[in-house]
Amino acid sequence: MDKILKGILKYRKTYRTEMVEQFKQVADRPEPKAVFFTCMDSRMLPTRFTQTDVGDMFIVRNAGNLVPHSKLYGIDSATTEPAALELGCIVNNVKHMVVCGHSDCKAMNLLYSFKKGIETNMRTLERSPLKAWLHRHGSISLTKFERLEVHGFQQPLTFPMEGPFRQFVAYIDPDNKFSLTDKLSQLNTLQQLQHIASYSFIQSAINSGRVHLHALWFDIYTGDIYVFSRKQKRFVEISEETSDYLLDEIREYFV
Numbered sequence: 001m002d003k004i005l006k007g008i009l010k011y012r013k014t015y016r017t018e019m020v021e022q023f024k025q026v027a028d029r030p031e032p033k034a035v036f037f038t039c040m041d042s043r044m045l046p047t048r049f050t051q052t053d054v055g056d057m058f059i060v061r062n063a064g065n066l067v068p069h070s071k072l073y074g075i076d077s078a079t080t081e082p083a084a085l086e087l088g089c090i091v092n093n094v095k096h097m098v099v100c101g102h103s104d105c106k107a108m109n110l111l112y113s114f115k116k117g118i119e120t121n122m123r124t125l126e127r128s129p130l131k132a133w134l135h136r137h138g139s140i141s142l143t144k145f146e147r148l149e150v151h152g153f154q155q156p157l158t159f160p161m162e163g164p165f166r167q168f169v170a171y172i173d174p175d176n177k178f179s180l181t182d183k184l185s186q187l188n189t190l191q192q193l194q195h196i197a198s199y200s201f202i203q204s205a206i207n208s209g210r211v212h213l214h215a216l217w218f219d220i221y222t223g224d225i226y227v228f229s230r231k232q233k234r235f236v237e238i239s240e241e242t243s244d245y246l247l248d249e250i251r252e253y254f255v
Contacts, residue, residue: 026055034096035088039065043220044102060084063130064107065099066137070198089205097196100216101189108185111138141188148172159194171234186235189215212254
C-alpha cells in the first residue's frame with residue numbers, strides 16, 4: 001500500500017487536473033470505441049500500449065482473458081464478462097470487441113499443467129477458485145491445443161461460430177517462434193472470439209455489421225503487439241511496415 005498511496009499523491013500533483021478535464025469532456029457524451037478483454041496480469045497495461053485516453057475503452061480483466069461461453073450462462077452462474085458485452089454492445093453501441101492475450105501468462109501456464117490431469121480432480125477444483133475457473137472456461141482451449149500439438153502445429157484450426165459468413169481459419173505459431181504455453185495463450189485468445197459470438201445479441205450485431213471481433217496478443221518480453229490477420233490466418237506483428245496492410249484488411253473485412 002505504501003507504493004499505491006505515494007502514487008496517489010504523485011497523481012494529485014501531476015495528472016489530476018488533466019484527467020478531471022478529460023472526465024468533464026466525456027461525462028455527458030462518452031463514446032467508447034471498444035470493449036477490451038484482457039488478463040489481470042500486473043504486467044499488462046492496455047491503456048499504455050494502445051495509447052488510449054479516458055472514455056476510449058471499457059476494460060474487462062480476469063485470469064486468462066477468458067469469456068465464458070453462452071451455454072455456461074445462467075441466472076445462478078452469471079459473470080462479469082457477458083454483462084460487459086451487453087453493456088458495451090447493447091447499451092453503449094460499442095462497435096469493436098477486442099480480446100488481448102499475452103506471453104508468459106500465468107493462467108495459461110497453469111491451464112497447460114492440466115494436461116497431466118493432476119490439477120483437475122474434483123477435490124482440487126473445489127479448493128481452488130482459480131483452477132475451477134480455468135477448468136470450466138479454458139478446457140476447450142486446452143483440448144484444441146492438444147489436437148494441434150499432435151500435428152506439430154502445422155495444421156489449421158477453424159473457428160466456426162463468428163456468424164455464418166465470418167468463420168475463420170487460424171494457424172498457431174507455425175514458425176515455432178514461441179513456447180508451448182505461449183502457443184496455448186494465442187489459441188485461447190482466438191477461442192474467446194468464438195465464445196463472445198455465442199451470445200445471441202452479439203451474433204445478431206455481428207450479422208448486421210454493428211459489432212466486429214478482434215484478437216490481439218502482447219509479447220511482454222519484447223513489447224511487440226500482434227493482431228490476428230484473417231487473410232494471413234495467423235497473428236501478425238503490428239509495426240510501421242505492416243500497419244497499412246493490416247488496417248486495409250480490417251476495413252475490407254468489416255465493410
